[in-house]
Amino acid sequence: MLLAVLTPVAASAEGRIKAVATFSILGDLVRQVGGERVAVTSLVGPDADAHSFSPAPEDARQLAGADIVFVNGLGFEGWIERLIRASGTRAPVVVASQDAKTIAGSRDHDDHGHDHGATDDHADPHAWQSVANAKLYVAAIRDGLSRIDGTHTALYAENARAYCEKLDALDAEIRETIRxxxxxxxxxxxxxxxxxxxxxxxxxxxxxxxxxxxxxxxxxxxxxxxxxxxxxxxxxxxxxxxxxxxxxxxxxxxxxxxxxxxxxxxxxxxxxxxxxxxxxxxxxxxxxxxxxxxx
Incomplete structure (x- = not known):
């Protein structure tokens, strides 16, 4: 199981933080929190399938040059641990889903009742499909960026706060429409x-x-x-x-x-x-x- 690495790294005060996210949805969340301070690269791009992704040497080079790496976790990126080892990156790894409220990945398709609090080994990895979980991703991203770039903690906190207000409005919109x-x-x-x-x-x-x-x-x-x-x-x-x-x-x-x-x-x-x-x-x-x- 992939865990967040808490060791801080030195970040350039004048340069942008180089962040690598594993897939496009996570990359956007990192971009929303990091703003202009953070340059984000997504390994799996738009309209591409992270489940079947096959990393290339360029992906290892992206990780090797990163200041921080963001992964979904919950087994979503079955290839990421091997890629991290192959890249030799020393960047801290943040598991964005670390505080997400998980449900079991194996379930009766016709049953609304899910198993909550599933272990990482059996959790459905698509936690971002709940906006409440997306807000928890944002908090993990905020904390990860603050850990390596402490002089801009206030910026990341404000970006996360403003974005979570938009997510609250989105959540309310979805609920009203489904009703x-x-x-x-x-x-x-x-x-x-x-x-x-x-x-x-x-x-x-x-x-x-x-x-x-x-x-x-x-x-x-x-x-x-x-x-x-x-x-x-x-x-x-x-x-x-x-x-x-x-x-x-x-x-x-x-x-x-x-x-x-x-x-x-x-x-x-x-x-x-x-x-x-x-x-x-x-x-x-x-x-x-x-x-x-x-x-």
């Missing part, structure tokens, strides 16, 4: 099991033919079960995740008669010109897609 969707229609299908925290926080239920990692493949029995469930429960919509091959979900929509509800963003942001260039925009883009398909 406006008839309860009987609050069920949808997505590629893999990445929205468990969204279900737990907001009551919109997700069913997925794949598990919590996109590397697990859905077999014919899984697909047949999902199609039967859609027909029996009259599940209104099937959504394509931005990181996934669309063919499986297109097949499920075609054979079940459910509406193909468009693209949603689970594990990665869109590019800068897309609908989800940052975390808040991503959550709002998903919310619009859900409302339009289900409302």
């Amino acid at each position: 406006g969707i008839p309860e009987a229609r609050r069920r949808i299908i997505t590629n893999h099991d990445s929205f468990g925290y969204y279900t737990d926080a907001y009551g919109l239920r997700f069913i997925a033919p794949q598990g919590v990692s996109t590397e697990s493949e859905a077999g014919p029995k899984d697909v047949a079960r999902i199609i039967r469930q859609i027909r029996q429960q009259k599940i209104p919509a099937v959504f394509l995740e931005s990181i996934a091959d669309p063919r499986l979900m297109q097949q499920i929509a075609r054979e079940s008669g459910a509406k193909l509800g468009g693209k949603v963003f689970s594990d990665a942001l869109s590019g800068a010109d897309g609908p989800a260039p940052d975390y808040i925009a991503m959550m709002r883009a998903n919310l619009r897609a859900f409302r339009e398909a289900l409302g």
